[in-house]
Amino acid sequence: MPSSSEIRQQFLDFFCQKHGHTFVASSPVVPLDDPTLLFANAGMNQFKPYFLGTQKPPQTRVANTQKCIRAGGKHNDLDDVGLDTYHHTFFEMLGNWSFGDYFKKDAITWAWELLTEVWQIDKTRLHVTVFEGDEAAGIPRDDEAADIWKAVGVLPGHIHLGNKKDNFWEMGDTGPCGPCTEIHYDRTADKSGAKLVNGGSDQVIEIWNNVFIQFNRNADKSLTPLPAKHVDTGMGFERICAVLNGKTSNYDTDVFTPIFEAIQKATDAEPYTAKMDDLKDIAYRVIADHIRTLTFALTDGAVIGNLGRDYVLKRILRRAERYGRQCLGTDGPFLHKLVPTVVEQLGTAFPELKRNPEKVREQIRDEEVAFLRNLDRGIKLFMKIADKTKVATGTVVSGTDAFELYDTYGIYIDITQQMAKEQGLTVDVTGYEKAMEEAKERARKGGKKFVVAAVKGELPKTDDAAKFAPETIEAKVVGWVVDNTMVTTGKVTAGEKVGLVLDRTNFYGEQGGQVGDTGTIDDLRTQGVEFQVEDTQRLGDTVLHFGTLLDGEIAVGDTMTLAPSPLRRIDVMRNHTATHLMNLGLRTVLGGHVEQKGSLVDEAKTRFDFSHDKPLTGDEVRQIEAYVNQRVSRDLPVTAVTLPLEQAKKVDGVRAVFGEKYPDPVRVVMVGPETPEKANHDDSVEFCGGTHMLSTGGIGYFKITAQEPVAKGVRRVTAVTGRVAAETMTQLAATVGTLTDRFQCKPEELPTRVGALDQEIQRLNEQLKRAVAMTVDGLLESAPTINGTKVVVGQLPPAGVDVVRQQLDRVKQKAKSAFIVFGWDEGDKVPLVVALTPDLAKKAKAGEVIKPLAAIIGGKGGGKPDFAQAGGTDAGKLPEALAKAKEMATQVLE
């Protein structure tokens, strides 16, 4: 039986050595240059530009094995993994590709050759499907493919017609598309699987899909044949391994068995027995699958976190951890121990795994520990809820309780159900889902910011090259957007709010973290037209000027004068250039781990998110400010050049946002060097389409005003520049000024003066304590004894309640049996305390004794049997209250 490594190699050798393909390494499973894609989920991801014609392929026939993850997005297989024999979150897709080179005949012939000759698969077990055609959509039946299949020797009755869903492939609503032909493998004992093709049975499974890209879908839905035709194929690696090993489950091959062994070793559980309905075996499959996903995703630069793909990874890790805990009996972190096995197994095919496996292991272990801590807390919380449920004579844990466990403490519903079962309870899942829906609704209502999502009608491109220059320009009105619809006829009348579209603009549309411009768009000739722009946004290549027409009318074709608000713009520019310097400053001061995670630049501030796992110290903040301000005062030139992406990536010191998609050519902004050649790693060099100062001096002054955490491992700092920074400093100085006036000292002496005050307060407190103690001792000595109980009543020097309480303890200790009432005059308040030793419990309660006393001094109070406290306002009546206290003591004790 061939090993999985051999099978992978045989596939690649067949195409590369025998049929002239070039091997291409898999693209990262975390797509760095495509923010629309959570994870690489198909072999074609990295070749998309070739099919779209936006890039020219270096080779026209290539073969590869692509690392894929399907989880969290549109193709979400996460919840199925482990329950069957063939769903995975991570898998390899073997593919051979033709970019305008060979087409159907070679693709089909070679596929058949590889399967039946190289791998000797029984022809009687192979079925193929071809596209049946679709009259409504105007696509013909793929007779060409069917004829080729017949010619290579597919058995009669083994060629099936498939519908548009199964056998026609489209990238999107428009663009390249074409029919595909699939190869299926029949596992039935009597080879009766013909009717099960595409029937969703695991008895007949698809092993290879060949897509023939031959049409372009136009915007009007019509199809035109492509000049260059492409072949895009994908074979599920784990499946073909199962087939070639005569196994019915992907998990029974050596793709997974070494991981199972590692799991067994790490968890000390019973060995894997390949049963479908056994919780232990499900756990084995889940963990083996998930550790592959985690190891590859983390290796390719993903992190575990709370946003987007980071969050998907977190869920995957927790799912695996949970199965380990619940079904394999683990009690500590164990997933991280499996990383070396994955690296060893796949490190040859994917050398990137060997780059830094220790870091991957640490990331996994850290998150495991964090989750297990949560889980322990969750178990405790659940027990409380379970008790509450039982006390209420219920057997059903309420949906709101289950949801609270999930929402607040991250305890998944499955875990709650499992725990409930152990307690003989069930969980109201319907109520849980309802609570979840309500929570989602609340979240939706929260963020109500107006965003243009989609606009009906075609949006013309706007030429916004003028946005970097300060001059006003003229442009022609092309149309406007109202209610998410592009309008090109009629007029905009006074008072209307629209998104104005022009053929060119100097307004900056919100992009790359920089806010859109505000300003005015007027018709200077007629004098009567004034359009107030409140926000500028981009939608693709179109710039929308949102605002209100204050006066006059606007129609398509009108020539307008565009004037972005100059003062606001310059404030934004100051902040943007400062952001670049801050980016470099953070990295210099805090270390190389600092990566930009997002930014927001507007006229009031710059806000910057970056990877860093702890709060910044005051000293670090000052160092960063000093770093930036030093470069401000040197008045360094700011230069922007546009370079081809490949060239730009090589500029020394260049920084780009991880995961961001950049245009080619890309604009490069440098602070300091005037040409890319002069740049080095100490300079700020960033890919950036924003507006900047001509030199750093104009920033004036840079001051960090706030820092906060955003997510695990991500922090945010907010800073101000220019006149806002000046205002901040003025206010700070004013605050210090009031203090120096009060203390009559220099600002730098303030800490010492406050420290001295602190000490003085402490000293006085000590004095007060001693004074109180002395008074209490005096009262105790002169206290009368009634029936063995000391009656200690009197007025103390003004001290805090805490001080007096300490004295109460002393009196109780000394007197064994005591009836104590103390009062003192604090000026605006007259506190009173009553304390009784426990032996008096039957005779009197402090809380009741104090009430009439409090009434005398115009207050109220209460407390427990042995201690009570009250407060009044009438200090003059204090002696009266104390006299009353003595009276009551006599009454109670005699």
Next chain:
RNA sequence: GGGGAAAUAGCUCAGCUGGUAGAGCACCUGCUUUGCAAGCAGGGGGUCAGGGGUUCGAAUCCCCUUUUCUCCA
């Protein structure tokens, strides 16, 4: 971006409808004891995260700030 929680001794946490801050582990001292988390007795250790408010009285109730966890987008 929007919600939900948490912060108490070195660590893990308890502290009910407001009324003198506790436990276990760790630490120190002494005694006992050659044995796998040793036993007994005693002891030290707290700005109840910070600030404001309500109250006669706040760890406890309310608001703000800081930090951490968590869910949704």
